[in-house]
Amino acid sequence: MTSHRLPTGGRLDRSRRVEFSFDGKQLAGHPGDTLASALLANGQRLMARSFKYHRPRGVVTAGSAEPNALMTIGREGRTEPNTRATMVELYQGLEAHSQNRWPSLDHDIGALNGLLSRFLGAGFYYKTFMWPASFWEKVYEPIIRRAAGLGRATTLQDPDRYEKTWAHCDLLVIGAGAAGLAAALTAARAGASVVLADEGMELGGGLLSDPAAWPQLTEILAELATLNVRLLPRTTVFGWYDGNVFGAVERVQKHLAAPSPDAPVERLWRIAARQAVLATGAEERPQVFAGNDIPGIMTASATASYLHRQAVAPGQRTTILTQGPAGFALAAQMEALGLEVAALVSLGDGPSWQGKAPLIRGIPGKAIGGKSLKALQIEGGARIEADAIAMSGGFSPVIHLACHRGTRPVWSDARQAFLAPVEQEGLLIAGAAAGLSGHAACLGDGAARATAALARIGLRATPAFGPAPEDTIAQPPLGALGKTKGKKFVDYQNDVHARDLILAAAEGYADAELAKRYTTSGMATDQGKLGNINAAAILAKARGTTIAEVGLTTFRPFYTPVSFGALAGTSRGHDFQPVRRSPLHGWAESLGAEFVETGLWYRSAWFPRAGETGWRQSVDREVLTVRRAAGLCDVSTLGKIEIFGADAAEFLNRIYSNGFAKLPVGRARYGLMLREDGFIYDDGTTSRLGEDHFYMTTTTALAAGVMTHLEFCAQALWPDLDVRLASATDQWAQMAVAGPMARQILQRIVDTDLSNEAFPFMAAREVPLKCGITGRLFRISFSGELAYELAVPAGYGEAVAAAIMTAGAPEGICAYGSEALAVLRIEKGHVTHAEINGTVVPADLGMGKMVSTVKPDFIGKHLLDREGLTDPARPQLVGVVPLDPAMPLRTGSHVLAKGAEATLENDQGYLTSSAHSPHLGHSIALALVAGGSQRHGEEVVVWDGLNDAAIPARLTSPVFIDPKNEKLHA
């Protein structure tokens, strides 16, 4: 038995001991304890240090609004800073550490800040640290940053799992106190599908702090267990989003000593609710008086919670400060338990009092103590020796979620609180969250609201409880109390006290939102759950206006903080995004390919062979082999789209800038697709396989984009055209077979005449393969060689590729990857998205002739003639070669006129692509250079300031090999 644990009572399993440690000290509690209650039971009241002044702090609440008792829990990759001890269920072996103190919680040097506090008032940063000018970044800021934050995050990998799920229900009930339970029961009895979520470890809310209500609670829970209700304890609903979707986090295994690797530690719920009842209760307001932060001072409801749930007495002698009846009730309960109440200090009239403790009408002046409370000085009155204070400043309904979608809270004179409209689309508010008080009244209200919610969706329910009168009258928020000197804390964690707010108002930051930003009141991890209402009252007084006029700052998600882990779910590490593999992946792998990420794809980049020492060596070999003999490259990642329909030709004619209407069956054509603004969107070849059937290829990057674009054009722009589209990217394995020997090799595989006459350049047909399947063969070339692309059904891809390799072995065919492909296309001056960068028009790339002047319409036609798109100074595609063949050209270098100073004004363009050409034996590049098409032969400087390089070079034609296209047509 530890010092503060009562001999009986509580919702604890006293038969079992749970060992844990705090700052290395070994302690024990019981199942049913929170970390906070277990610490209190062990007499550990000093739990934390505040942010700015490093003031000693204990716990002030027993729930999720806790601003003070934040600790670092767990170890290594499971380390969690800033964890509210009030929300952590005790488990065997739990390790907790205090934060923001050095060298120890008891002796913290940072507390010296408190001595300077008169200079460190609100907003002091903004007015200081400016002299001398250079000192801000070198001296002041590093010091400030070192003091930042409370806990330290781990830098290690998290060993645990997370997951996400959806739930759909007729009614979501948020909060399982009296109102929420009544709502859930009412709805479930009516046959509705119900989700009941509560952040607590046990369902019951405020009923848990009232032993008299326990039998009824047990009964309700037992009945709910038999109905269509998903009970989600340990689940915090953190946000209300459009479409009545709520975000929630379930702490599935956070309370277990050894989380099972087969289950998540946290689960993110997106709950799509037809209707919701918000029954989140009310938060008790602290009283704002000098020294109100000394360990030992907590709210009355927290005191009651620790007493009844965990049988922990917060002190030996408790003084109760109350405004309204809450403190009277607590005093009676404590005395009934045989605990000493030093005094009952009531601000106004309360109910009659027959207890032992003296009843004092007055207000607190100052609490006295350091790391632990010693006494309370009544303003203008007696000093009361006490080691604990329970305070009640009235209640604020918890309306956060109801205000997440733009609704502003409104001040209610009747309730003396800010309320959200009780009826909103999709959401009703019930019980204490609507300003009501008393269990019976809340049960009745919850039942009534659930009935109303179901009526909105056409379901009939009978309230499980009838209406009942309330048991207290609303209390006004207090603001700051008393004239006694000393810091009266409003925002505990951020150390904002009443005077900070008064000064902020005097300096012109009187608007609630400005005061918050200037003083940081309400910006701590509790988001002002306790303090904002008192801040509003203080600002109202400072401004000489009403609290209604001042208002509250905006409520926003998250109701309480949510881990990145829960929000990320399973998407982490290598599973961040799915992997796409080409149908030829296995084939490439068997040849030892190196792969490279290209979007979601893995593409074979090069195929190293024994003895090759670097990628360049492999790539050079592949390029030369293609140019001399033949190679096979996997081009399956190109987008492939099947286009059918009587109007398919007309459709393509409107999609491409060049003509497609007259493309003969059996032929392929290279096409340019523009955006409506005239700039090039994508390019590729499209083949006519039948009168009403085309096969389009797109670039890898825009496969999905082009498909979407075509669908838009077909469905939204020209629904009258008879055209049907199907993405076939994954259906076909496609391989380029390129090189002077390509024909003779392919002829061994393909069962059709491939002679130049029978299958000329740009022929495109379905062809039988000797193995018995049908493929699609296109005589197109990206490399500039005699080349074909052969598409076969994806499942046959690897077998066909292997067969071609075998067939080409006598000629020395090689597999080549995307790197060699890039070199080959640069040598040939073919463009990719490096050149088609979203800001070029066809003429920039020397493709002006591909813009039809006869078609009445195509996408991009109408804005192509604008001044800016026809300006002769526009960048145009050129080739670049270094004057000194030993010098490498780097992509991303800029082009300067020879002799020009390196300034932005003199910038002539930039290198879009570059490669070492093994064929030419030196570096080559493509570039977009102002007026470039007229500048072939000009000497320029290739400027790469990032590498301190300025390389003399010459602009050339962008075609480095076979300018007459003899190889293509061979």
Added chain:
Amino acid sequence: MASLIPCPHCGPRPKEEFTVRGAALPRPAPNAPVAEWQAHVYLRENPRGDYAEHWHHSGGCRRWLVVNRNTATHAVHSVTDAAGERP
């Protein structure tokens, strides 16, 4: 934006299955004056209130839709197929 969009073909589906393109504007006639094309491509009424937009059910039926919704409240009033009544 509504978390669920009622696709006329698939029923209410999570918003993440859809891709938005922007204002649902009729494409000018091919012979429309260039100023009309400039306005079509670049200028937007951008109202605070009701707005018709093109959305694509890209993770579903792949139909283009016209979504009528409110840019201030995110309420969705109606969703129709962009091709009109045809498909």
Added chain:
Amino acid sequence: MRYSALSVLLNGLTGKAPAPAWRSPAPKAEYDVVIVGGGGHGLATAYYLAKEFGITNVAVLEKGYVGSGNIGRNTTIIRSNYLLPGNNPFYELSMKLWEGLEQDFNFNAMVSQRGVVNLIHSDAQRDAYRRRGNAMRLHGVDAEILDREAVRKILPFLDFDNARFPIKGAIRQRRGGTVRHDAVAWGYARGASARGVDIIPHCEVTAIRQHNGSVTEVETSRGTIRCKRLALATAGHSGITAAMVGITLPIETHALQAYVSEGLKPFIDTVVTFGAGHFYLSQSDKGGLVFGGDIEGYNSYAQRGNLANIEHVAEAGVAMIPALSRVRVLRAWAGVMDMSMDGSPIIDKTHLPNLYLNAGWCYGGFKATPASGLCFAHLIAKDAPHEVARAFRLDRFARGYLIDEKGQGAQPNLH
């Protein structure tokens, strides 16, 4: 009152409340210049009008509290790592102004140049950043390309081992960094007010009246105010204010969310952006990790976003820094932004001779605040564009002189 070490000391000792940071006058009947929008750009414009051009009979009309728009909602990143010649000198001027700002307006906005690191995950990305870095260097802006090992040295806990998209390097601008956003609004408001400008919050402009082809007055929630010149700096609400004079803009309004974690002891000392997903991160002087991702994607005037986006952002965050998994996100908020059709801003005259427009800042106008204020003030005072803002013309869309850094074309949700 000038802030100095002495004034802070004296106030501390005497316990006296310092004077209001800016005056709270009632609106006058008429001003030489009325600026609509008390965000960063509107306030900076007023400040420079008064300070650089001697025009002090100026009012800034703000519908909410001072700084209630995007100036107080952004993720505070400043940088001048722009690619295109239309942008680059403008943003570099802004960076230079940031570097002298605190001394200039005697307010500590905590300009913190601790670097901006953009991660590289592919060769194509490296090429694109080399192009950008060289464009910056050509204009004398600092830029460097880091290889993988250099990145590991400064950010050792990124995922170097099991990443879906391996980190191959980064581009860094050391002079980039962060600034305390609210303080920028307050500093400019204070500086402008001290020079005679009237800062008038809770004053919404509801109509703009013209006579003989000129603007004459604005109707506001605090009465009618006459003006000789009218300047619109209403960011995400530009579509609404421009419509008051019949202008349809090349702008859509979109919401962008931002997030902050619980306060942590120093975790990361630079701004870092993920190159394989939408995520960027920095740590504030208070300790919160400030981060964000992409815009919501649909037109919106609601200053809030949705759950899917935070999920995307968190996924990318954990992919980049696995240890974030146990860090908790404290708060999400959103601002509505003026997304232009090419992703670049507009600072220009309009078809009305005394109406000026400042808009189209997308998600990147915070860093622009000082230069935008200076250039807009120049335009209003001299009726001619400032040299570095010449490209930000309204007619560039019609004429085809787009400033499209991303090459995405006329679709704002892709910029």
